Amino acid sequence: MAERLFTDHLNRAVEIHWPPQRIVSLVPSITExxxxxxLRDEVVGITRFCIHPNEWFQSKQRVGGTKDFRLEDIRALxxxxxxxxxxxxxxxxxxxxxxxxxxxVSEVSNLVQAFNLLTDLGELIGKISEAQxxxxxxxxxxxxxxxxxxxxxxxxxxxxxxxxxxxxxxYIDSVLTHFGYQNxxxxxxxxxxxxxxxxxxxxxxxxxxSEPFPFKQKHIDELKMHLETERxxxxxxxAFSWYGSRMLKSASILKKLADTPVH
Numbered sequence: 594m595a596e597r598l599f600t601d602h603l604n605r606a607v608e609i610h611w612p613p614q615r616i617v618s619l620v621p622s623i624t625e626x627x628x629x630x631x632l633r634d635e636v637v638g639i640t641r642f643c644i645h646p647n648e649w650f651q652s653k654q655r656v657g658g659t660k661d662f663r664l665e666d667i668r669a670l671x672x673x674x675x676x677x678x679x680x681x682x683x684x685x686x687x688x689x690x691x692x693x694x695x696x697x698v699s700e701v702s703n704l705v706q707a708f709n710l711l712t713d714l715g716e717l718i719g720k721i722s723e724a725q726x727x728x729x730x731x732x733x734x735x736x737x738x739x740x741x742x743x744x745x746x747x748x749x750x751x752x753x754x755x756x757x758x759x760x761x762x763x764y765i766d767s768v769l770t771h772f773g774y775q776n777x778x779x780x781x782x783x784x785x786x787x788x789x790x791x792x793x794x795x796x797x798x799x800x801x802x803s804e805p806f807p808f809k810q811k812h813i814d815e816l817k818m819h820l821e822t823e824r825x826x827x828x829x830x831x832a833f834s835w836y837g838s839r840m841l842k843s844a845s846i847l848k849k850l851a852d853t854p855v856h
Contacts, residue, residue: 599717602700602710603679609695612719613674617667618643619659620678620699623714626837627676629727630720638670645839664689674717703767707836708732714837727838734844735771744775747798748791749833752806755785765833772851774798788819796822804830826850 597611617638618624624643627636639653640662656666659681667675672694677687679700690696697717701707708728715724747769749759759765760778769776777794778784791799799822801808813825828850832843 599697601697602706602713603698605698607695607697609697609717610673613717615671615673616718617656617670617672617675619656619662619682620676621645621659622835622837622839623676623678623699623710624649625835625839626711626714626727627718629838630715630718630723632718632720635718637672638667662686668693676714676717701764701836702762703764704735704771707764707767707840710836711838727841731838731841731844734841744770744773745797746777746795747774747800748777748786748794748796749800749802749828750806750808751783751802751804751830751834753808753812756787756791757783757785758791759833760784764836768833768847772847774851788816791816792820797824798822799825800828800833801825802828802830802833804834826853 594610594612596608599607599609601607614635616627616632616636618627618636619640621640621643624636624639625645628646628649636649637654638656639649640657640659641655642659644650654666654670657663660683664686667690675690675694675696677696677698679698687696687698699710701710708731711724711728711731715721749765749769751757751759758778759776760780760782761776762781763783766776777796799816799820801812808827810827813827816825829846831839832846835843
């Protein structure tokens with residue numbers, strides 16, 4: 594093993610013993626990607642939201658959630674690399690960890706960054722050829738998107754009480770655009786919307802995500818009492834919001850959804 598210097602997505606210099614042998618992943622989609630790139634015993638800690646693969650969810654040490662991970666549990670694992678995400682993880686907790694351990698922070702807010710992440714991870718963990726192969730297959734799967742003309746105006750809800758949606762500058766927004774939707778929400782990040790505000794957007798399609806809030810049919814029924822939106826659908830939140838290797842699995846799901854008529 595040798596010391597190597599990497600630059601993370603926040604332009605921070607991160608020096609690690611390479612290739613790393615004791616990795617803690619604090620990002621569910623990256624945890625799954627590390628498995629699909631061929632890591633096994635090298636990953637020693639994950640979050641309680643790292644549900645894929647199930648084999649790891651059942652066997653790996655869980656260090657808490659993505660926002661409230663337990664510092665003492667992570668320290669006990671003596672990691673030589675912690676992989677995090679700017680949006681998903683608590684900044685103050687990451688800074689505390691970074692004073693003692695190498696913390697590599699990702700940032701993914703569009704498809705270009707998502708594809709680049711695959712090769713970045715490959716270099717970081719010593720799986721360069723595997724990562725390039727995964728990136729090539731994923732890009733081919735996403736290349737032919739069933740774009741509609743004109744694009745359907747869509748609102749994508751991620752939370753209830755209050756209703757929160759995916760706005761501009763998010764990975765979800767980039768996915769919507771790629772698959773032929775026009776995000777009706779122009780505010781950045783994840784704005785809160787009232788029923789009246791949702792109604793004023795005059796969306797043709799209203800998507801209710803399966804995560805982080807687990808929308809169900811009863812929530813469609815509630816919204817239909819207030820909205821005239823022609824199509825309200827439950828959608829796979831992982832397909833829309835998980836980057837990394839999940840993108841290869843999601844391509845067919847998203848294409849099928851885009852091909853579904855509004856009526």
